[in-house]
Each structure stands twice: as structure tokens, then as C-alpha cells.
Amino acid sequence: MEKIIDPSRREFLKTGATLGAGLTIAFYLPVGAARMMAGQDAGKPFVPNAFIRIAPDDTVTVIVKHLEMGQGVNTGLPTLVAEELDVPWEKILVESAPADAKLYNNLLWGPMQGTGGSTAMANSFDQLRRAGATARAMLIAAAADNWKVDASTLSTQNGMVLHRASGRKASYGKLADKAATMPQPAEVQLKSAKDFKYIGKQFKRTDSKAKSDGSAQFASDLRLPGQLTALLARPPLFGAKVKRIQADKAKAVPGVRAVVEVPRGVAVIATDFWSAKKGRDALQVEWDESGAERVSSAAQREHYLGLLKQPGMVARNEGDAAKALVPATKNLEATFEFPYLAHTPMEPLNCIVQLKDGGCEIWAGSQSQTGDQATAAKILGLQPEQVQIHTMLAGGSFGRRANPTSDYIAEAVSVAKAASHLNAPIHLMWTREDDLHGGYYRPMFVHAVSGGLDAQGNPVAWSQRLVGQSIAAGTAFEGGMVKDGIDMISVEGASNLAYKIPNLHVELHSPKLGVPVLWWRSVGHTHTAFSTEVFIDELAVAAGKDPYEFRRALLDHQPRHKGVLELAAAKAGWGKPLAPKSGVRRGRGIAVHESFRSFVAEVAEVSVKPDGSFTVDRVVCAVDCGIAVNPDQIGAQMEGGIGFALSAALHSAITFKDGRVEQSNFNDYPLLRISEMPKVEVHIVPSEAAPTGVGEPGVPPLAPAVANALFAATGKRLRKLPFETAELRSV
């Protein structure tokens, strides 16, 4: 579509504004587009801005700029439009936005479209409410013009404009044509919280039905005419390269159409998955492993533990922790260990690429459209805007599809380019083994923490040293995330320890390794919440104080931490003895942590058998995420975050031997199963603060709450993840 700039809008942009900059841009082009359509094609939908399309049949399509990967953006974001536009929920349709960093950037990220850091609701809350309110104002203006009445005498109700004095009414669909010709108001009034009809209420997910009858379409389900499936043989070691290819046997497999070499390996392209798989199995590739990473986990662990004894880069310093630790009445030290972790979304990575004259179309569950667009454009020698991305539903992601290197997109584009002679859309599929071997793991970390208590049992000093690879270094995010050599997402949750401790010192080592690492649902908080919340528990016990009361006293200056801590403790019945069960030792543990500007406390109850195996029976969770837009979906994200965290705490580790990943599928990288899922109760702290995210913040407090419960039950401190239950044996 031709992009038309409306002079009045240009003037508006120049004069600055009542609206936020991101919003101004978002409103900018489609207004022109809407006018063009209104002028030339009567009966077309009303497109007041980049986020809303109102059709003559009264349906309202909300264009969602974020990836739906399970976290509920296709429900939460339309809720904001429905609220201000005043339309019935059943008239709402949802569409994924095209890749366009100008219209659909993440307002918290600058000029980039993408989903992550639990930002979708936080950055869209004002933007989409304003989008809805603006559309509503234009519909009212259209009715006022039609009926020759003053706009102030009109109101709206469930998708209708009403003139109460005369009893006239018109549906939004009927007004769509006319509304498109109305000037856009420079300023709109947003509803006050007391008038909310949608926000804070329980509205059903827009995708539950399609996700229960098999009709929901993920990228892996798309079937374009002539589409071929590709599997890529990747090097067995990170950094190895293709030396020699023997493709005769692969090409002899029925259905195989081509074997092509690309920068990251050798692709076998076939008519269908199974033929491609058999072709890849038959492919013989000799690899040049001379420059490859040959890490072994045992040696890496020794190296990291050694670094814990050496001074690192200072990430935070308040007071003088080293000095304060010496005269402290009681000193404690502990070491914590965390493995590499794979994201393993249930839908393995995949991407469809269709090359065409002067451009390229991509279908993927893209979590990072702007980066993916740029990567594809570079490979193909195109401008980013010549790369069209169709964002599909993602079958989970947890950060994996937001890769600064756009790895799976780059591979698919490279394969399509190398196979352009086939003149077919190429669907690059990953097997589960490819997924586990493919890198981009949550980095392995070790932490050492020292703490000192004074004679009254108050903590006077806290010193923490962390060792682990930087995620941001060497990526486009380095400038924003690495400050003075410190990758902020390596130390987040530790460098901003919430507790009031006068002397605080945090150091970091960021060793470089050839193992690719990436953010994994809640990123640095996955390890910092564990070490800090287990160690504070250790200090409480050493001080002879109740772990809940000990925390509470140190959080007087942190009302939101304290609020969730108190709510979780109250709802869990903290302080009341657990009902005994025969043959098991029972215990209760607590943890509280802020991440992504949301606050979560969790209380876990465990039962430990004599052989050390245990169950997590119940988790009580309290969350403060500002205004609770959809309480049921906040609950769902807490439940899911708790299960995701428990999965890792019980089971998960990616390990290496001579550079080779030792795991390959769910047999040796097991995930949480339904029989291991605790009963979860979620309580939301009422708040009028701006909403913050919920996709990640449920994760961090779970593992420390469980570790603290295991201590309460057994007297044994587990400081290594995944938990080694043999240590809990009583026989």
C-alpha cells in the first residue's frame, strides 16, 4: 500500500504533542491510509490507526504487535482496546502485526519491534487505550455529523453510538465509512479506573478454542503451495566447520530434492519432513573441528570455582562489605551452582522462507521481528523493509526465539537462498535433538556469597561474586546492557538486592566461551533469586530468627516486596504447623523477588521421603504487577512460571564432554510432568500502579522457596541446581 503522509498529521508531529512519541509514530501512516481508502473505496473498514480495524459487520480487529507465545498478549492487549473503544468482547478479532519497527516498536526498547522482558503489557497499556479512545472519538464525531447534533450529546455502549435525547443509535460498523473521514482528535480522555468494564475483570482468552480443537496455526503448521521441508546438519561442536560433504546417499533417498551447504551446516531439502530426516541421516559430513569449542562441564566447573576466589569487576558497592565482615559476630559463606539450560519450547524452532523478486517473505513465531528482518535482509542483500515477516503463533519460546543472531531465521534464509533454483518456499524444521544441541542456553553460573550478622542478628554485610558468560556481549544489545564491562543481566537481582544491608558488594566475572548463551525466561533472576533468597534464609537461621519475619524486617523500605511477602505468608498460613503425613518429612519455605518491575513472593510446601526424593505439594504465590488487567491470566502466568521453574530445579542441566552436548531429547533432558505439578494458589495485590509484566516474574522465587522448604524439612541446604536429592536421604 502506498504510504501517504497527511499534512495535518505532519504538522501535529512537528508541534509535538499531547501523545507519546511512540504513539504519534504509530498513528502516523495508517491515518493517511485510512483516508485514502475512505476516499476511494466506500464500504471498506475504518482503520483509525495502526492497531484497530473496524469492519462494516461490526467486528473490531485488534492488530497485536507482540508475539503470542502462550503468555496471553492476544487477549491482554485487545482488552485495552475493548475497554476504551467500548465494544463487546465477542466482536473482537485478533491479528498479528506485520514486522514494522516504525509502527510497532516496543516502546520500552526504542526503535525495535520485539517481545521480551515481560514488557508487552507495560509498553502497550497507554498506547492501546489511546488507540481505542481515539477510534471511539472519531466514531462519535461521525455520528454527530450524520445526525447534526453536538458530539457532547452522544455516548457509546457495546459497539454502538447513542443519542439518548432522540433515541437514535448506530453501530460502529455502520459508522465506519464516515468515521474514516473525521479528523483525528489531538487529545483524548481515557477512562478512569472506576469506570473500567474490562480491565481487572475476567475475560476469556481469544485463542482457547482454536488451541483446543487443533485449528490454531503455528509456523510449523503452515503449508504453502510447493513448500519443501529442510533439515540442517549442524556441526557437532560449536565453532566446527564443514570440511567435506558426501551427499550421494542423501540424494538417493526418495523425496530428497537437494543438498546445499550454508554457513551453519548442510541442508537436506525434501518434499516432506520424514524424507528430509532420512536424507539427513544418510548424509555424510566431515567436519573441521580445529577451531571448535571443546569444553567439558567438569573442567568448566573447576575453572569457574577458581574464578570465585579471584576479584572480579565491581557491579555494586555500598559501604565496605569486606571491612564489615571481619568484626561481624557471625560470618557465613556459601557457594551456589547453576547449569546451562535449554529453553525447549514444545514447538521446535522452525521458519518458512519464500524468496520473490525484490523481496522475501518469512513465516515464523518471531519474538524479535526487527532483528530478524535485518538479519534476513543482510543475507539476501535486501533492505529490511523488503523482508516481510508474518508473525505466527509460537508454541512456546521462553526467550529462545528472541535471538540477537536470529539463528534459526538466518539458517532458513540461507537455505532458501542456496536453494533458490528450486523456486519453492522452504520450511526449515528443527528436531528436538537439534534444539537441545543447538546452543543459546541459559549460561552456567556459580556464585559465592558471604554475609555477616551483628550481635543482634542483623545482617551488616553482604558480599557476592558471580561467574558466568555474558549474554549481551558481542550482540546489538551490548551498548544498552553492558555498562563498564558489567553485563547488567548477569547481575540483575543480585546487584539490586532489596534487603536493607548497610555494606553491600557485588562482583562479576564474565568468562568467554564458545558455547552460545541466551536469555531464558527471567534471565539473570533465574540464578540471582536462588542464591540471594537461599542465603538470606541461611542468615535468618544463623540469627535464630523466623525466615519470614527476618525478611520482613529488612524490607521496611520496600513496600511492594513487603506487600507480596506478607500476602503470601498470610495465605499460606505461615507459622502454623503443616499437617504431618506418615513416612515423610514436611517443610515450608518462602522467597520474594522483584523482576521486570513486578514483585512476587512464593511459599512452597514439600514432603521428603526417606530416600531423599520429594514432592512439592503446594505453592502459594502473591504477585504485585500494578493494575491487574486480566487477573485470571496473571494467575495462569504465575502457575506456568512456577511449573517452568520447578522443571529446571528438579531436572534440567545441559552438560558437555569434549565440546559435545551430553543430552539429546526428553529422556535425558526431562521436563516437569503433570504428576509433579504442585497445587498453586495465586493472590494478586490490589494496585493502581501502571501494569508491569507477568510472563517471567513467577519463575525466580520458586526454586529458592523449595530449597528453603527442603531445609525446613530436613536441615540440609541444597545450593546446587538441579537439586541432588541424595543429599536429603535420612536412611
Next chain:
Amino acid sequence: MITFTVNGKPRSVDAAPDTPLLWVLRDNLGLTGTKYGCGVALCGSCTVHLNGAPVRACMTPISAAAGQKITTIEGARSKAVKALQDAWVSLDVPQCGYCQSGQIMSAAALLARNPHPTDADIDAALDGNLCRCATYQRIRAAVHQAARTMRG
């Protein structure tokens, strides 16, 4: 040519006998509601019914399906499936949704043989179905709700 019945209709496909039923459904027949998650019967995303019993389509060679009746999520119309789907929607069970076809097919097989499942029964029947979003608590509640609906 291998002939079998899918969702009540006779189908013939030209596929190598070792081709897993999963890929015949997805690539030959376009029935993409049945998902690939692991390829080795460890995740349950590909669960379909073979003559009414739940099987993992990723480890069922198409030769074993010859002459048999296959039901996928697209064609599952039993009372149990309907009750489960209604419960799934009413409790907003899905998050990413990718595993849910398999969850519902496994749960339908449970309800067909056990109209009064306990939590332990549900856990036993669905322990082979992974959900990375960990929607398990709602799955349990939805299976109970569907069982109540079916009992009337």
C-alpha cells in the same frame, strides 16, 4: 499405497512403510492439529487414537496403521472430546497451546474408560503428555469438569 481410515474417511497415501503416522497426517493429509514435539514418544504432543486407543503417532509407522481407524483432534467428535474441549475453553487451559491436542486426546481416552477419575488417575493417564507452559493444574481441573459434564 497404504489405505486406512482417518476421522471416518478412507484415505490412501503413497508413503514409505516406515514413515511415522505423524508425518503422514501432517505432510500428506494436512492434518496439522497433531503435533511434533520429540519424535520418540516422550512428549505426547502427537497423541491420536488408533481404533479408539491413544497412541503416539511419531512412533507408529504408517504400515502399522494400514486398515486401522485413526482419529485425530480434527475429527474427534466423541462426547468426551466435546466435554473436554468445552472445559478447556471454560477454564482457559491453553497457554501456547501446542501440546493441547495431545492432552485432549489422552484425556478423552481416560474418560472413555473411567468416568470418575481422581487426581491420581488423571496424573497417571496424562503423565506422558508434556506441557512446557505447565498448564497442568488447569488440565487436571478441566478433566474433572469434563467428567462431571459427562456424568450429567
